[in-house]
Amino acid sequence: EVLLVESGGGLVQPGGSLKLSCAASGFTFSVSAVHWVRQASGKGLEWVGRIRTRTNNYATAYAASVKGRFTVSRDDSKNTAYLQMNSLKTEDSAVYYCARLQYGFDSWGQGTLVTVSS
Amino acid sequence: DIVMTQSPDSLAVSLGERATISCKSSQSLLYTSNNNNYLAWYQRKPGHPPKLLIYWSSTRVSGVPDRFSGSGSGTDFTLTISSLQPEDVAVYYCHQYYTTPHSFGQGTKLEIK
Numbered sequence: 001e002v003l004l005v006e007s008g009g010g011l012v013q014p015g016g017s018l019k020l021s022c023a024a025s026g027f028t029f030s031v032s033a034v035h036w037v038r039q040a041s042g043k044g045l046e047w048v049g050r051i052r053t054r055t056n057n058y059a060t061a062y063a064a065s066v067k068g069r070f071t072v073s074r075d076d077s078k079n080t081a082y083l084q085m086n087s088l089k090t091e092d093s094a095v096y097y098c099a100r101l102q103y104g105f106d107s108w109g110q111g112t113l114v115t116v117s118s
Numbered sequence: 119d120i121v122m123t124q125s126p127d128s129l130a131v132s133l134g135e136r137a138t139i140s141c142k143s144s145q146s147l148l149y150t151s152n153n154n155n156y157l158a159w160y161q162r163k164p165g166h167p168p169k170l171l172i173y174w175s176s177t178r179v180s181g182v183p184d185r186f187s188g189s190g191s192g193t194d195f196t197l198t199i200s201s202l203q204p205e206d207v208a209v210y211y212c213h214q215y216y217t218t219p220h221s222f223g224q225g226t227k228l229e230i231k
């Protein structure tokens with residue numbers, strides 16, 4: 001069974017940092033691109049960023065709203081992807097999901113809540 | 119960047135009736151080299167992550183009831199539920215994975231009339 005489990009969410013002050021993890025199991029993690037998607041309360045889904053595989057040089061891409069502040073990385077030896085979030089703003093408050101891209105996002109984690117507030 | 123626009127924002131349909139949701143992209147999602155449209159549909163219920171229903175615009179995920187169907191090509195796409203069931207109450211999103219940044223429609227809330 002494909003499983004993605006996010007962790008690392010919590011309450012952080014504006015300007016602070018947080019690092020989310022996405023632990024994968026049940027599939028060959030190293031050959032799958034990993035994406036991060038978020039949903040703020042009462043809002044729709046927003047794509048955040050992604051990291052490709054070693055074959056694709058671990059290429060990353062980001063939404064304009066987070067570029068320069070967020071960094072996606074991965075450790076294939078641990079079957080884990082990460083989302084490092086710096087210079088957090090109140091508008092970054094959301095549930096953050098990691099997802100596997102096959103033909104569309106076929107597997108999602110349950111999400112981890114990030115709250116940016118003073 | 120590709121902008122995805124869904125319509126309507128909300129929809130109320132009687133049980134057993136047809137529900138139709140439209141999704142338009144600001145650029146073509148058809149990759150001519152493989153003739154695939156990089157468009158997916160998701161169902162989102164409270165407390166659960168989105169569930170992939172349709173990919174390549176019209177391919178139903180294994181296990182998804184056949185009352186769900188996707189159609190369209192290029193920039194205009196449709197999700198149809200042929201006979202609405204109570205368990206279909208949810209928010210539906212389209213998603214383009216043609217290029218980064220990926221983008222989603224704003225969502226369509228489907229309710230029972």
